[in-house]
Amino acid sequence: MNKNISKKVGAGIVLYNPELSLLKKDIQAIINQVDQICLFDNKSDNIEEIERTFKSYRKITIIKSSKNLGIAFGLNKLLNWASENKYNWLLTMDQDSICSTNLIEEYSKYWDDPQIGLICPFVITNGKYSLEEYNNLKIQKTSWVKDPVDCITSACLTNVKIAKQLGGYTNKLFIDYVDTDINCKVINNGYKILRVNSAYLVQQMGQGKPLKLFSYLHKYTKLNVFRRLKVAAIYTDQRLYYSSRNSRYVRKTYKDHGAKTSVIFMLMFYSYFTLFYPADRSRIKMWKSIIKGFKDYKSL
Template identity: 35%
Template sequence: MNICAGIVLFNPEIERLNENIEHIRKQVPMLILVDNGSSNLENVKSLICGLPNIILLENGKNLGIAQALNRILRKAQKEHYEWVLTLDQDSVSTDGLIREYRDFLENCSEKNIGCLTCNIVDRNFSLEKREEGFEDIDYCITSGSLMNVEITLSVGGFDESMFIDKVDCDVCINLRQHGYRIVRIAYEGLLHEIGHAKQINLGFRKWELYNHSSFRRYYMCRNASYLLRKYHNGYVFKMFLKEIFQFFLVLLFEEDKKEKAGKSIKGFFDGFKASPACSKG
């Protein structure tokens, strides 16, 4: 079973990236890096200089995470890999992650798995996890996901019109609509961090504040309404409502409210105006 890994880079923190690379490169025969116009690209090149089986592909400018992920998939396909582990530049895998994924796939009789994920430990707080076995889920984040290369490309890959934010949600919906499964195994395989997040208690439940920039707020809101127009299903509608609620949390609890609010509102309207990309089927 051929498995490689890929990381999308944009102005990475070099020490964290080094930790990321060191943990994953010992587990796979090839690591693909796609750089989206990092200002510290020379530092990245110095970091990987002399390390075997690392391929660096340069975009020259920021073409978005979806384009970079598709480039990783196409390179993996060209090199005859069946599966590719996608990682964020600041995520760190455990040393046993690929072994756990491989063991699951080799002992699983099902042939319609499009993506595998694991339990994720966030540096700020724990994400939802399963204690044992495995389960089918609706959605998983890109980082730590083991993507079936042929299947993902056959349904159209990542939607490059989305640029950044919720591209993982889109590809998961697309895979499931084509009859493929998203499966989470009960293994804590990734140390991850979502922005500079913190939790607040509003009485009836806890909510996360991510303190994203106004640039990110634009794409979060833009792609929430874009996906609602693209898929017209209950899952996406709930995600859209959650983004509206998150908008009000930003107004109440975060800094730079005026700028973030303006970008968010523009994002919501731009998403509804955008023409959704067609999925292959």
């Protein structure tokens, strides 16, 4: 890795009760690609174990919070850390996802464009793509992200100056659609988001439910729509609340918020979950959370 490239980049991860084995893999994948790594901990129950695990890593700084202030607050702390340390770019990672070892090298080929606010990779979601399938894909090296939902926080390289200029992340969102919100700020202010398909992220879905119907349809049709549907992520009722509330905030706040935060899309999104969630989940409680989130948008 070219040291002149890595010197321009700091990396940050917001932590909340991370699985340490996955976090260590996450860090090992990026530690030689960046200058320093900052871990912002949102009062994890296992913070002492986190500190013991990484105390010998000279490239890692840990910032601890006295309470869980949410992903957006943590990302703003990381953005401020990057700015204070004079980094041009901040690589943000989730605590349980693994990026390719060529990530920053590939990103650096394109970051001289002053209009680029964010750079993201090709996302390989567990259960939907395999590394073998990714390697066999015939896709162009780069593409512009048009819909703000299509760029996630993990493995996203953020132009520190532009993000600070736009006000950073929106703390009151707490969790869910925090990345969509910053993406909307970038796009709605005339900046661009670039996807570099020659670098990848293996995204952990957490708990997910494989759906045989869509797996079968994808196998025989090869249509990407069935690939995306063949594993349903399982969200708590609280996450459904934040998803509903924050997607409405994005929809009401930005003129160009993309098709995937529209009322029709979100209704289809929640209907899909209603149909395919595990049978022991209460659909009534799920929809109560969704409706409450929709109404509570007004309190933001």
